[in-house]
Amino acid sequence: MDPSTFRYLGSTPCSCGRCRRVVTERIHLHEELASRLHGELDGKAGLLLGDPRTLEACGLAVAEQLRQAGDRVQTVDLEQELDGELHADDHAIDVAVETLSAHPEALPVAVGSGTVNDVVKAAAHQLERPYVAVATAPSMNGYTSAIAAITREGLKGTWPSTPPVAVLADPEVLAHSPRRLQISGLADLLSKPVSSADWKMGHLLWDEPYCPVPAEMAGRAVDRAVSVASRLPDEDPEASEVLFDALLLSGISMAVAGTSSPASGGEHLISHYLDMTAHCAPGGPRKPALHGEQVGVGTAISTRLYRALLARGQDEIDWGRAAAEAPSIEAVPEWLDQAEYLPGVLRQQFMHQSRKKLERLGSPSERVGRIRQRWEELRDTLEPSLRDAERYGEVLPVVDAPASAADLGVKPRELSLAYRLGRFVRDRYTILDLAGDLGLILELEDEVLPG
Numbered sequence: 258m259d260p261s262t263f264r265y266l267g268s269t270p271c272s273c274g275r276c277r278r279v280v281t282e283r284i285h286l287h288e289e290l291a292s293r294l295h296g297e298l299d300g301k302a303g304l305l306l307g308d309p310r311t312l313e314a315c316g317l318a319v320a321e322q323l324r325q326a327g328d329r330v331q332t333v334d335l336e337q338e339l340d341g342e343l344h345a346d347d348h349a350i351d352v353a354v355e356t357l358s359a360h361p362e363a364l365p366v367a368v369g370s371g372t373v374n375d376v377v378k379a380a381a382h383q384l385e386r387p388y389v390a391v392a393t394a395p396s397m398n399g400y401t402s403a404i405a406a407i408t409r410e411g412l413k414g415t416w417p418s419t420p421p422v423a424v425l426a427d428p429e430v431l432a433h434s435p436r437r438l439q440i441s442g443l444a445d446l447l448s449k450p451v452s453s454a455d456w457k458m459g460h461l462l463w464d465e466p467y468c469p470v471p472a473e474m475a476g477r478a479v480d481r482a483v484s485v486a487s488r489l490p491d492e493d494p495e496a497s498e499v500l501f502d503a504l505l506l507s508g509i510s511m512a513v514a515g516t517s518s519p520a521s522g523g524e525h526l527i528s529h530y531l532d533m534t535a536h537c538a539p540g541g542p543r544k545p546a547l548h549g550e551q552v553g554v555g556t557a558i559s560t561r562l563y564r565a566l567l568a569r570g571q572d573e574i575d576w577g578r579a580a581a582e583a584p585s586i587e588a589v590p591e592w593l594d595q596a597e598y599l600p601g602v603l604r605q606q607f608m609h610q611s612r613k614k615l616e617r618l619g620s621p622s623e624r625v626g627r628i629r630q631r632w633e634e635l636r637d638t639l640e641p642s643l644r645d646a647e648r649y650g651e652v653l654p655v656v657d658a659p660a661s662a663a664d665l666g667v668k669p670r671e672l673s674l675a676y677r678l679g680r681f682v683r684d685r686y687t688i689l690d691l692a693g694d695l696g697l698i699l700e701l702e703d704e705v706l707p708g
């Protein structure tokens with residue numbers, strides 16, 4: 258296949274002056290992974306970092322082939338270094354930085370999917386060293402993005418990080434990666450209509466920077482991925498490749514935009530909330546579901562919320578009630594009190610993010626005034642995105658993706674709180690804020706949360 262990603266590599270796809278150059282120069286989607294990686298090493302030593310599963314899936318075999326070709330290559334099992342499970346957090350990055358520092362001449366190679374890539378990307382960025390990614394599953398869109406999703410001091414966030422100079426993958430490895438990872442990648446991708454609607458909304462309401470070029474870049478690839486979705490469960494290499502290409506493009510669109518906004522809105526905040534509260538969940542710590550699985554449920558919630566809100570004409574909204582119920586910063590602690598299990602450090606972080614957002618956007622009455630003024634324009638502009646979101650929403654049930662709180666392994670009350678409080682996780686205006694500013698977030702809860 259001919260990935261549509263190729264034409265963007267190393268280029269600046271937009272001349273608006275704000276969009277950035279694509280750092281990733283090469284994509285090798287090829288069965289002969291070792292010979293391609295040999296070319297990337299170009300005589301340098303290679304340090305292949307992964308976890309036991311990803312090293313088994315391809316890291317060890319590739320390392321062996323490279324050694325036979327005369328390359329100096331070492332593999333590192335990050336879980337062994339950590340003496341525990343690998344999570345994308347400060348501790349793992351410290352360990353990865355230490356490991357890379359012990360091999361100052363080697364090219365770091367992240368062998369894995371989400372977590373391994375985030376950890377190696379952040380560590381290489383910290384040391385200002387280029388790295389390459391060997392993808393083992395089409396499970397998320399972060400391979401080519403310029404951010405790493407890391408939990409720092411309990412707060413899950415995205416941190417600026419230089420993308421890999423090259424991404425490599427063996428189509429057979431992608432096709433045989435666990436089905437659950439592939440469905441998760443598809444679900445992460447399907448958030449695009451609602452996340453870019455949130456981005457556009459931030460522009461329309463609050464004059465935040467927005468550029469249609471990165472917003473549209475991934476669109477066609479996502480459509481193609483949707484068209485092969487039903488073939489993913491059959492370990493169909495072509496379907497996995499199309500999905501992988503769309504995920505790479507989605508990551509590139511974020512790197513070009515210089516923000517995760519083209520691919521991360523309110524649906525991602527719901528997922529972040531669930532990740533951040535997994536360790537303190539009521540009834541005891543739980544293991545979070547996969548990123549895309551949570552995002553898929555968040556996307557369904559966002560889609561229904563968009564429909565419920567945009568269905569209302571300007572004269573069908575009680576603007577007086579909106580001004581009374583839109584939160585001021587003084588009202589946020591009361592909202593957070595609903596989640597009595599939140600540790601102090603998370604409350605502080607949520608307050609900090611909320612303060613930044615609300616100070617930037619103005620008092621409740623100022624915000625509601627502006628929303629009212631621009632309401633009809635907002636409805637007209639976002640309607641096409643909403644139609645796309647509804648069309649995409651039909652895909653996940655076909656592949657049996659998680660759809661309910663129970664499917665994600667969380668209590669219904671936790672999902673309800675993720676919906677109510679997700680808007681306080683981050684200084685980003687999304688559909689969750691709009692529902693809050695219109696005073697409708699609680700009223701619409703039963704209608705938009707999965708039953």
Ligand SMILES: [Zn+2]
Pocket residue numbers: 271272273274275276468469470471
């Ligand atoms: Zn642009």
Ligand SMILES: [Zn+2]
Pocket residue numbers: 397398445520521525548552
């Ligand atoms: Zn995502």
